[in-house]
Amino acid sequence: MKKRMTVKLAIAALFCGIVLCMIFADGVFGMARAGISSALGYDFEFYEIARAIGIKTDEDSVIVEGESGVEYYERPVDGKIIKEFSHKEPYAEYKCELFYTVKAPCSGTVAAVTQEGFGYGVTVTNGFGTEIRIKNLAAVYVAEGERVTPGQNVGSADNGGVLRVEVYRNGEAQDPEEYF
Numbered sequence: 001m002k003k004r005m006t007v008k009l010a011i012a013a014l015f016c017g018i019v020l021c022m023i024f025a026d027g028v029f030g031m032a033r034a035g036i037s038s039a040l041g042y043d044f045e046f047y048e049i050a051r052a053i054g055i056k057t058d059e060d061s062v063i064v065e066g067e068s069g070v071e072y073y074e075r076p077v078d079g080k081i082i083k084e085f086s087h088k089e090p091y092a093e094y095k096c097e098l099f100y101t102v103k104a105p106c107s108g109t110v111a112a113v114t115q116e117g118f119g120y121g122v123t124v125t126n127g128f129g130t131e132i133r134i135k136n137l138a139a140v141y142v143a144e145g146e147r148v149t150p151g152q153n154v155g156s157a158d159n160g161g162v163l164r165v166e167v168y169r170n171g172e173a174q175d176p177e178e179y180f
Contacts, residue, residue, distance in 0.1 A: 071128050074150045075180035076105045077163050090173030091135075091166040098138075100157040104148035105132050105165075105180065113144050119158035124148060132179075135164040 079096030083089075108126035115121075120137040138158035142148060157163050167174040 071106065071126060071130065072150055073106050073179040074103065076102050076134055076154075076165060077157065079161070079163065081177065082162065085173075085175040085177065087173065091164050092176040094163045094165065096157050096161045096163060098157060098161045100161060100163075101153050102134060102137060102155045102157055102163060104142075104150055104152040104154050105134070106130070107149050108132075108147070110142045110144050110146045110148060110154075113140050113142070118164075120155065122154050124154075129170040130179075131168045132176075133164075133166040133168075135166070136162055 075094075077094050077096040077100055079094040079100070081092055082095045083091075083093035085092045104124060106124060106126045108124045108130075110122060111125045111131065112123040113120065114123070116135060118136045120140045121133060121135040122137065122140055122142060123131060123133045125131045134154065136158050137155035140155045142152075142154045148154060165176045165180075167176045167179055
């Protein structure tokens with residue numbers, strides 16, 4: 001009887017030790033996340049911390065260190081660029097398969113969902129003065145005001161698989177390829 005009680009106590013102690021270690025590790029990482037977020041003035045997600053300290057996690061991503069902190073961007077589709085940015089036509093077009101999944105290019109808020117001549121459009125703002133407009137969508141899977149993260153599915157491509165992307169920084173048109 002005494003032996004069974006000792007085994008049960010040992011198992012209970014081991015379980016409590018594992019739980020405490022998990023809580024402690026989560027607490028330490030949470031404190032590190034809070035410290036980094038506070039220092040940079042931005043609430044980071046866990047994957048953003050890894051990228052912010054230089055760990056490359058995605059070949060199609062770009063990390064921009066700006067005046068307001070660190071921003072992370074990724075290309076909304078895995079297609080070839082078929083129309084490059086120019087100041088006369090301030091957008092880029094990417095070729096992808098029809099109804100191809102279109103991803104959110106950054107963390108931010110969906111500022112607008114629009115219906116246009118060639119389908120739907122989604123505008124994402126990230127709080128750093130950057131606004132990204134994705135146009136020619138067959139369908140939209142996000143709503144205005146919704147928070148999105150990089151890689152989140154926001155819609156599907158339309159118009160023969162040609163996706164138009166516009167990037168504005170503080171109201172000025174930018175070359176999307178500098179961000180993706």
